[in-house]
Amino acid sequence: MKVFVIDMKDCVGCHNCQVGxxxxxxxxxxxxxxxxxxxxxxxxxxxxxxxxGKRPHVKVSYQPRICQHCDNAPCIKAAxxxxxxxxxxxVIIDPDKARGNKKIVASCPYNVIYWNESLQxxxxxxxxxxxxxxxxxxxxxxxxxxxxxxxxxFGEESEFDLSGMEVLHPEYGTKPRVYYTALPRKFVxxxxxxxxxxxxxxxxxxxxxxxxxxxxxxxxxxGDFWLRNLPDADFTLTIEAAGKxxxxxxxxxxxxxxxxxxxx
Ligand code: SF4
Ligand code: SF4
Numbered sequence: 555m556k557v558f559v560i561d562m563k564d565c566v567g568c569h570n571c572q573v574g575x576x577x578x579x580x581x582x583x584x585x586x587x588x589x590x591x592x593x594x595x596x597x598x599x600x601x602x603x604x605x606x607g608k609r610p611h612v613k614v615s616y617q618p619r620i621c622q623h624c625d626n627a628p629c630i631k632a633a634x635x636x637x638x639x640x641x642x643x644x645v646i647i648d649p650d651k652a653r654g655n656k657k658i659v660a661s662c663p664y665n666v667i668y669w670n671e672s673l674q675x676x677x678x679x680x681x682x683x684x685x686x687x688x689x690x691x692x693x694x695x696x697x698x699x700x701x702x703x704x705x706x707x708f709g710e711e712s713e714f715d716l717s718g719m720e721v722l723h724p725e726y727g728t729k730p731r732v733y734y735t736a737l738p739r740k741f742v743x744x745x746x747x748x749x750x751x752x753x754x755x756x757x758x759x760x761x762x763x764x765x766x767x768x769x770x771x772x773x774x775x776x777g778d779f780w781l782r783n784l785p786d787a788d789f790t791l792t793i794e795a796a797g798k799x800x801x802x803x804x805x806x807x808x809x810x811x812x813x814x815x816x817x818x
Pocket of ligand 1: 620623624627628629630645661666728
């Protein structure tokens with residue numbers, strides 16, 4: 555059985571994978587796996603861009619998102635006569651049998667199925683099954699072939715060391731066949747300064763403590779601290795600078811935290 559492995563660490567958000575998917579599927583039906591993808595409105599491979607934090611402490615994350623080709627797929631349960639899993643693990647919406655069945659769109663918790671109004675058809679990533687069959691010179695999905703950095707890989711499950719890798723929303727119980735490394739974790743950041751001297755503190759200590767653990771870092775030459783790779787949790791942030799201390803409650807449960815300037 556095949557898997558996708560997506561290493562988020564070095565993705566630069568160039569969208570080449572998304573463009574490759576469009577190039578492969580727009581204006582071209584690959585039956586029996588898919589009718590043509592419309593030129594607008596559908597992204598069977600989509601690079602999600604997320605702006606995180608608050609100015610001036612901001613990061614941007616990129617995350618390619620495709621059908622997760624779940625082993626316990628809600629879309630197959632919703633329409634077992636029209637959606638099926640291939641022997642290699644890819645999940646396919648049969649374009650003939652699924653015509654007119656809009657409920658398939660809503661069945662996917664990852665929101666990767668689109669409705670083609672003119673064809674009355676639910677459509678999504680096929681894993682480029684047409685390229686995998688036979689002796690095609692490109693024998694991997696186009697998103698894989700188009701990523702110049704090799705971020706997206708595809709192959710037999712046994713070829714990869716999947717230990718420590720993550721799937722999206724394991725709590726759904728869908729058993730995805732798309733594995734990610736280095737999914738973004740939350741951060742807490744700020745700039746520590748002395749309001750009387752009107753100078754930043756270099757070498758001040760910022761410490762997060764809570765039930766999820768204790769994390770410390772020292773401010774840099776600009777008075778900035780970045781506490782990265784944090785779990786989703788409630789913390790107390792303590793700043794220690796020039797013999798002075800300041801504490802405040804922060805939470806990474808719902809979002810990254812950019813605190814701006816912190817007077818100590
Ligand atoms: Fe089906 Fe959605 Fe899972 Fe893909 S990600 S197999 S469309 S439930
Ligand atoms: Fe990231 Fe590669 Fe897609 Fe570019 S082509 S957005 S580097 S996965």
